Amino acid sequence: MNPKIAAFLCTHAPATPCLVLDVDTVEQNYRRLLGAMPLARVYYAVKANPAAPILDRLVSLGSSFDAASFEEIEACLAAGAAPDRISYGNTVKKESAIKAAFEAGVTMFAFDSEPELRKLARSAPGARVYCRILVENKGAEWPLSRKFGCEAKMAVELMKKAAEWGLDPYGISFHVGSQQTRTDAYQAAIGQVAMIFSDLRDAGVTLRMVNLGGGYPVRYRAEVPGIDDFGAAIMGAMAEHFGNALPEIVIEPGRFMVGDAGVVESEVVLVSRKGEDDPVRWVYLDIGRFGGLAETEGEAIRYAFRTPHDGGEEGPVTIAGPTCDSTDTLYEKSNYRLPLALESGDRVQLLSTGAYVTTYASQAFNGFRPLAEHYI
Numbered sequence: 444m445n446p447k448i449a450a451f452l453c454t455h456a457p458a459t460p461c462l463v464l465d466v467d468t469v470e471q472n473y474r475r476l477l478g479a480m481p482l483a484r485v486y487y488a489v490k491a492n493p494a495a496p497i498l499d500r501l502v503s504l505g506s507s508f509d510a511a512s513f514e515e516i517e518a519c520l521a522a523g524a525a526p527d528r529i530s531y532g533n534t535v536k537k538e539s540a541i542k543a544a545f546e547a548g549v550t551m552f553a554f555d556s557e558p559e560l561r562k563l564a565r566s567a568p569g570a571r572v573y574c575r576i577l578v579e580n581k582g583a584e585w586p587l588s589r590k591f592g593c594e595a596k597m598a599v600e601l602m603k604k605a606a607e608w609g610l611d612p613y614g615i616s617f618h619v620g621s622q623q624t625r626t627d628a629y630q631a632a633i634g635q636v637a638m639i640f641s642d643l644r645d646a647g648v649t650l651r652m653v654n655l656g657g658g659y660p661v662r663y664r665a666e667v668p669g670i671d672d673f674g675a676a677i678m679g680a681m682a683e684h685f686g687n688a689l690p691e692i693v694i695e696p697g698r699f700m701v702g703d704a705g706v707v708e709s710e711v712v713l714v715s716r717k718g719e720d721d722p723v724r725w726v727y728l729d730i731g732r733f734g735g736l737a738e739t740e741g742e743a744i745r746y747a748f749r750t751p752h753d754g755g756e757e758g759p760v761t762i763a764g765p766t767c768d769s770t771d772t773l774y775e776k777s778n779y780r781l782p783l784a785l786e787s788g789d790r791v792q793l794l795s796t797g798a799y800v801t802t803y804a805s806q807a808f809n810g811f812r813p814l815a816e817h818y819i
């Protein structure tokens with residue numbers, strides 16, 4: 444575990460459940476990404492963790508930002524980000540939010556449909572727009588399915604319309620799904636984008652930017668390819684498809700930037716069995732699906748645990764949250780095993796929980812307070 448976080452937990456014994464996040468690790472991750480993809484511009488996906496200390500640090504490092512809402516844009520501006528370093532990356536926006544963003548100086552917007560493009564033409568005239576396309580999400584542990592993006596053929600037509608309607612047809616984006624474990628997912632998507640660039644060039648529209656989205660994974664229980672492997676695969680595919688005419692490259696990492704920077708500390712509320720001979724113990728924690736661990740839905744993201752009894756004899760467990768809702772069961776099928784010595788009152792840590800946890804926590808489901816946060 445991160446020694447700075449371990450020392451904080453030991454010295455302060457903060458009330459649980461809480462997230463402790465080391466902002467220096469975020470800075471290291473930002474630098475590692477730039478090392479792996481030196482030609483890319485990083486737009487941090489604010490949704491992964493919008494805490495002010497993270498945004499402040501990234502502004503000081505010269506990062507740009509991918510915002511999902513006007514509220515996230517406001518958070519970036521409050522941290523000192525220049526509006527031309529913010530991309531409004533959600534393809535589903537209220538027109539009032541587009542207008543507010545444009546008035547605040549934001550000039551870069553995503554879309555994936557004609558009605559959204561119309562809104563942009565009306566409320567953000569002349570803005571740089573990029574069209575998100577649908578791509579394969581195979582290999583992603585938290586896939587984004589078909590909710591966002593359009594088919595390549597439609598993207599070509601929409602980009603022509605963008606030019607006709609007085610917008611700046613800037614580029615194409617995709618997202619290969621979050622916690623993407625396969626480097627070839629990006630390679631296939633880059634091939635699709637290159638064909639769109641070429642079709643549009645033939646039609647007299649020259650795009651300038653490829654947005655590779657997020658997806659870069661964090662190590663939870665299983666090993667994943669390193670960021671250098673993703674960088675090599677991506678830059679290889681860009682060179683193969685674009686040769687010397689490389690467009691601007693944008694990446695929107697969320698999970699990779701903050702995931703391994705954070706640790707959730709939780710208290711074991713109860714360890715019990717459903718029958719005397721039942722080998723499986725139920726371990727109830729003071730954090731669950733509604734306390735921020737939303738990505739345990741379908742046991743998709745499988746966090747690693749640390750306990751005070753690590754190294755001792757282990758047995759199978761089902762791990763659940765504290766609320767009176769049966770869906771607040773985290774892991775039943777993923778073969779989790781925890782030490783037999785684990786008991787009520789023990790403090791356990793869930794590793795690499797810096798991304799997509801704090802903002803998923805409910806206000807007060809069953810009366811429980813939202814997750815406390817400490818940035819160190």
Ligand SMILES: Cc1ncc(COP(=O)(O)O)c(C=O)c1O
Nearest residue numbers: 488621622657658695696697698
């Ligand atoms: C548009 C967009 N960009 C970037 C991200 C960040 O993805 P990740 O956390 O997998 O890097 C997301 C996540 O949902 C997204 O929707």
